[in-house]
Amino acid sequence: MTQNNTTPAAAGHFKRNPPIEGEADALERAKNGDPDAFSKLYALHKRRVYTLCLRMLGNVSEAEDMTQEAFLHLYRKLGSFRGESAFSTWLHRLTVNLVLMHLRKKGLQLVSLEETINPSEEDAPKRDFGSRDPRLSGSVDRVALERAVATLPPGYRLVFVLHDVEGYEHNEIAEMLECSTGNSKSQLHKARLKLREILRQNEHAALVQESK
DSSP: OOOOOOOHHHHHHSOOOOOOTTHHHHHHHHHTTOHHHHHHHHHHHHHHHHHHHHHHHOOHHHHHHHHHHHHHHHHHHGGGOOSSSOHHHHHHHHHHHHHHHHHHHTTOOSSOTTSSSOOOSTTOOOTTTTSOOGGGOSSOOHHHHHHHHHTSOHHHHHHHIIIIITOOOHHHHHHHHTSOHHHHHHHHHHHHHHHHHHHHHHHHHHHHHHHO
């Protein structure tokens, strides 16, 4: 996975944590078959993996199941980790692939095929199409943003999470979702539009409630 610029909202609200103390030692021991070391890795990363699953799936029960599946898969594949990237990056990519496989088995269309490189004039991409979105920056509450992301249509949510949260490039997302790069950019653009709409609606509803 390559490094890219995420939106300020993602950078501010979904900032990744630095390397975890004790991870390297636990990783080496777990690769040598130490069950206690694997339990340590599970304890260190289960929350991040669950959060990723929940953001991609928007369903608590499915996220819990996929978190368990991710660590079962990790147990079988741990020996293949070569340290060419950070362990958390490798684990997140493993989890993303498992979630995408799960969605495909359910027969869900991961992206909207009709919304590719020809969006409507109202939603047409500007020069910064697919890059930063300053309109999503500011004092957006983290919980409110998480809830808004969870309500996005599946295709929008996947691309937003993969690009603005996980930091994947559009060409990587296109490969993972088996779509075009233009489709990925279009989905991200529309996801941001939808997020702004949801956040505005929620803010208005909260103001109305406070005035009663």
